[in-house]
Amino acid sequence: xxxxxxxTFKLNSGYQIPVLGYGTFLGFNDKNEFDYSDWDKMLKTLSxxxxxxxxxxxxxxxxxxxxxxxxxxxxxxxxxxxxREEMFITTKVWQHFHRKADVEVAVRxxxxxxxxxxxxxxxxxxxxxxxxxxxxxxxxxxxTWRGFESVLSKGLVRSIGVSNFNVEQLKRLVxxxxxxxxxxxxxxxxAHGQKELVEYCKTQNIKVTAWAPFGAMIAxxxxxxxxxxxxxxxxxxxxxxxxxxxxMQVTLRYLYQRGxxxxxxxxxxxxxxxxxxxxxxxxxxxxxxxxxxxxxxxRSSRPTFWQNYTNxxxxxxxxxxxxxxxxxxxxxxxxxxxxxx
Ligand SMILES: NC(=O)c1ccc[n+]([C@@H]2O[C@H](COP(=O)([O-])OP(=O)(O)OC[C@H]3O[C@@H](n4cnc5c(N)ncnc54)[C@H](OP(=O)(O)O)[C@@H]3O)[C@@H](O)[C@H]2O)c1
Numbered sequence: 565x566x567x568x569x570x571x572t573f574k575l576n577s578g579y580q581i582p583v584l585g586y587g588t589f590l591g592f593n594d595k596n597e598f599d600y601s602d603w604d605k606m607l608k609t610l611s612x613x614x615x616x617x618x619x620x621x622x623x624x625x626x627x628x629x630x631x632x633x634x635x636x637x638x639x640x641x642x643x644x645x646x647x648r649e650e651m652f653i654t655t656k657v658w659q660h661f662h663r664k665a666d667v668e669v670a671v672r673x674x675x676x677x678x679x680x681x682x683x684x685x686x687x688x689x690x691x692x693x694x695x696x697x698x699x700x701x702x703x704x705x706x707x708t709w710r711g712f713e714s715v716l717s718k719g720l721v722r723s724i725g726v727s728n729f730n731v732e733q734l735k736r737l738v739x740x741x742x743x744x745x746x747x748x749x750x751x752x753x754x755a756h757g758q759k760e761l762v763e764y765c766k767t768q769n770i771k772v773t774a775w776a777p778f779g780a781m782i783a784x785x786x787x788x789x790x791x792x793x794x795x796x797x798x799x800x801x802x803x804x805x806x807x808x809x810x811x812m813q814v815t816l817r818y819l820y821q822r823g824x825x826x827x828x829x830x831x832x833x834x835x836x837x838x839x840x841x842x843x844x845x846x847x848x849x850x851x852x853x854x855x856x857x858x859x860x861x862x863r864s865s866r867p868t869f870w871q872n873y874t875n876x877x878x879x880x881x882x883x884x885x886x887x888x889x890x891x892x893x894x895x896x897x898x899x900x901x902x903x904x905x
Contacts, residue, residue, distance in 0.1 A: 568617040568840035575746040576769045577723040581652055583820055584840055585620030586613045587829030589627050596889040598628055605831035607632055612833045614640045622827040624656035624689055625674055634678035654685040662693035662703040667711025671720050687727040687749055691875040698888045702874045706740050713743050730877040731764050738768055747771045753779030755791055757859030773825040780864045791860050799854055807845045810838060817842040818855045
């Protein structure tokens with residue numbers, strides 16, 4: 565079996581994080597409900613990932629797959645494929661658990677569902693606090709962070725971080741914390757390069773993880789107004805050809821050379837290998853400059869139903885007010901049958 569060798573970055577907590585992880589969010593269908601159609605495929609692909617050498621898994625309470633992820637990881641540990649120490653498991657605390665005391669409830673819930681006794685990294689999934697009824701709880705993320713510092717000091721997690729925080733929110737957090745976040749996980753791809761955020765994070769020794777590293781490159785996932793590039797973009801194709809690599813490999817390599825961690829999601833085993841075979845070539849500065857030109861600050865995922873909530877981190881769009889989709893509020897009978905805990 566082919567094997568991959570994924571390097572690590574050192575976090576400000578002292579722990580090493582593999583620079584490439586496996587994303588486990590299956591997304592929503594056109595009714596805005598969780599899409600479980602690829603659930604089986606995803607678990608088989610995850611198993612394959614661990615067999616070939618992936619050690620970093622990105623999940624979240626929201627994704628409803630923690631029990632299944634835990635089952636695969638624990639099986640691989642039992643089979644002797646990997647040890648717990650070699651794995652790096654990230655999960656995220658959902659918006660219903662932003663009170664200081666609730667953070668521990670959420671983290672203990674994730675540990676139970678995953679069948680683990682510690683987590684490598686836990687993130688505040690979003691800066692907004694929203695109740696299961698969809699009410700704006702207006703809880704300051706500084707309070708949530710106190711809960712994160714507490715679960716860290718209790719040894720339930722090894723590193724703590726945030727997700728979807730903008731620069732101002734991160735600066736305020738850094739100015740008012742005992743423990744700095746180790747990571748900020750945000751949408752980041754060729755069209756949304758997050759230059760300012762990445763530069764600020766560098767000054768603070770905070771690592772940036774890119775979600776949706778392919779952004780709108782895949783035509784079927786692109787909104788009608790999405791700018792270039794797509795996978796057949798001539799500039800990308802020419803660069804890829806020069807190195808004997810694919811366009812996706814060039815994209816992931818470019819993000820790696822910017823010091824960014826990526827967590828592409830795929831349910832296709834051949835892509836698991838493709839995405840990890842990026843550590844045997846180096847893009848030249850002129851190729852990097854050509855790739856940087858695609859950055860037009862374009863957000864491919866716009867959760868506008870949250871835009872009027874306190875601490876919403878992004879620019880607002882002029883769209884009619886919508887309710888938060890129910891599947892992102894109350895836990896419905898998803899795969900995990902996990903209502904609220
Ligand atoms: N913190 C947050 O708020 C947040 C938000 C969204 C996502 N995330 C995390 O980030 C992860 C990745 O984000 P994402 O799933 O939105 O976007 P993504 O990884 O950029 O894109 C996933 C899509 O890319 C395709 N793909 C993967 N590798 C490919 C390759 N080599 N060639 C062609 N197509 C390829 C996949 O297809 P197939 O599956 O069909 O192969 C899938 O359609 C998620 O799984 C989740 O863990 C976090």
